[in-house]
């Protein structure tokens with residue numbers, strides 16, 4: 001039967017912010033009225049524990065939030081469905097299986113590197129999000145006889161993913177080779193000591209690094225990328241004979257082909273396709289533009305948090321830590337607007353603690369430009385940081401038990 005009905009408050013997307021909003025309401029009481037949460041899966045992944053899951057340190061049930069159970073404990077309806085569109089001025093959302101109307105709407109559907117629909121149906125290329133599809137592909141790939149995997153991305157998530165995979169493959173005695181392909185700087189914005197330590201760890205695990213690699217596509221066992229740094233060395237003289245088109249030669253010289261049975265995309269996230277078709281104000285990057293109260297710039301009945309939203313007054317990188325920090329403000333403001341009370345503005349810190357798992361049960365980190373790492377291996381510090389990360393992550397998950 002299609003989903004339908006009218007809700008005082010509709011929560012769409014079971015991301016980190018909404019999960020925490022529900023946990024807070026469980027402690028402090030929820031707003032009155034008919035409330036529902038819609039998510040495209042009954043279980044929501046906690047990103048902090050994903051690298052540990054990939055490496056084999058955690059079981060899946062430790063890393064997922066049971067949204068249906070959380071909602072049931074608050075007398076909130078839960079629906080498994082996928083958001084397809086928002087017509088905020090008509091107070092309606094379009095789902096895969098029906099349509100719902102609302103007095104107030106809160107969105108927390110995250111963002112993905114590249115929608116699977118754009119990946120040309122190639123099973124060999126899998127984006128790290130949506131996480132459920134990624135984990136299915138990973139489990140299947142672990143048991144297949146494969147020779148080369150490529151992880152694309154140069155940020156913290158890509159580094160954690162490639163090191164976790166390297167650890168798991170090593171423990172399985174696999175001979176599958178791993179390459180990390182990235183353009184720009186590896187771990188841009190992180191302190192130098194931390195980057196040096198990561199480079200050493202990649203080397204220790206035998207991960208090849210392909211710098212200056214801008215991902216394009218995959219064809220018959222090869223990942224194709226382009227160098228971003230202009231014409232490659234030697235192009236001017238090489239193969240530029242009579243009649244050869246200069247542009248074609250330059251293009252070929254800039255192309256990089258890497259052997260890859262599997263490509264795992266951990267590239268920066270993009271806005272969901274339905275945002276551009278909605279009547280919500282967007283940021284220049286195409287994400288939903290919100291005020292410091294997490295309210296839409298043009299539709300005050302609509303709120304948003306996490307990777308989906310851009311707070312123009314306080315721009316921050318897309319990271320789970322901000323989705324988490326936004327949750328208390330979102331919980332307060334949703335309750336407040338429904339009760340006619342004043343809203344509260346968010347104040348996000350610039351610097352945040354970032355802990356990076358190194359594959360084995362060790363971690364390094366940073367807070368702003370302060371490194372929690374030495375450029376060389378420091379087993380006691382790294383084991384201690386992993387314990388800290390493990391206990392922070394487990395404490396986070398205990399809120400939903």
Ligand SMILES: Cc1cc2nc3c(=O)[nH]c(=O)nc-3n(C[C@H](O)[C@H](O)[C@H](O)COP(=O)(O)OP(=O)(O)OC[C@H]3O[C@@H](n4cnc5c(N)ncnc54)[C@H](O)[C@@H]3O)c2cc1C
Pocket residue numbers: 012013014015016017018038039040041043044045047048050051081082083084108109110111128129130157160161305306307308318319320321322323355
């Ligand atoms: C491997 C990895 C490790 C990471 N580690 C860290 C870390 O240590 N620290 C950190 O700060 N960040 C980390 N990140 C980044 C982090 O994952 C994101 O920034 C964070 O998940 C964003 O949270 P969110 O609340 O916006 O939404 P998400 O956590 O992305 O959740 C969105 C939810 O909405 C659902 N959904 C999506 N689309 C729809 C739809 N159309 N309809 C219905 N439901 C939908 C999804 O299934 C999901 O349950 C990591 C990312 C990866 C890939």
